[in-house]
Amino acid sequence: MFHAIFLVLSRLYDLIVECRRVLKWTYAYGFYLAEHEHAKKQFFEYLQGEAESGLERLHQCAEKELQVFLNGDGPSKDFNDFRTKLAGLTSVTRNYFENLVRELENGLCDVDSNGAASSKATGSKNAAGSSKGRGGRGKGTVRASMSSRITDDNHWSCEQCTYANVRSATACQMCNQPRR
Known part of the structure; x- marks a missing residue:
């Protein structure tokens, strides 16, 4: 039992x-985002903020x-x-960071000219894929079997889209996906 806990x-x-390493480099990426690309900057800041808050909850x-x-x-x-x-x-945090890394690798190209993020950017189909990490190693994912996961008591x-909604919400406050 102790060995299993230690491994986890x-x-x-x-x-x-x-x-934390990924997050460190996102600050540099954000600094060099063009000022005139407001939609990309907003989408980037949203993805970065969600990843950061998810990591803080996990930590x-x-x-x-x-x-x-203990x-x-x-x-x-x-x-x-x-x-x-x-x-x-852990699953939610991994999803946040995989979404963030995927969007940065694609140059935030999922933001259209009207400033809206396409459904491809936050779709659950893409969330199950793996991103290449440092050294070309793929990062495995843990996929939820439900459309929503409880992240804490509230x-x-x-x-x-992995947005953390209040427990009383019946649909996602970010993408309007119904809670199942």
């Missing part, structure tokens, strides 16, 4: 480090909430809930 945490922190869960179990006296009934939450946050994540 090791992979989790590898993902966190990789996402917070891994750092703070894990301590309860400092505990023995097995906890709540550990399975924690593990499920951590898996969901939010659910849209599978189509």
Whole structure:
């Protein structure tokens, strides 16, 4: 059991480090975006912001909430809930970063001249693909079997655009995808 937990945490922190590296380079990318391309800049900032907030939620869960179990006296009934939450946050964060990297690799070409992001940019069909990471290694994805995942007690994540919606919303506030 300890070995399995260690392996999961090791992979989790590898993902966190990789996402932080990607995020570091997005700041440089954003700096050099042309000032006159307002739609691209807005879309980029949205993707970057969602990726950053998803990473912060994941890192917070891994750092703070894990301590309860590491400092505990023995097995906890709540550990399975924690593990499920951590898996969901990991999946959502990976989706955010894969969407961000894919759009940057394509030069944000999914933003049309009217300033709207096409459905191809945030579609769930593309979210299941893999992006090439450092050294040409493909990053695997964890695909949700539902159109929405609960990301924490107060939010659910849209599978189509990965936006973190309030739990009471029946459709995604970003792309209007119905919650299933």
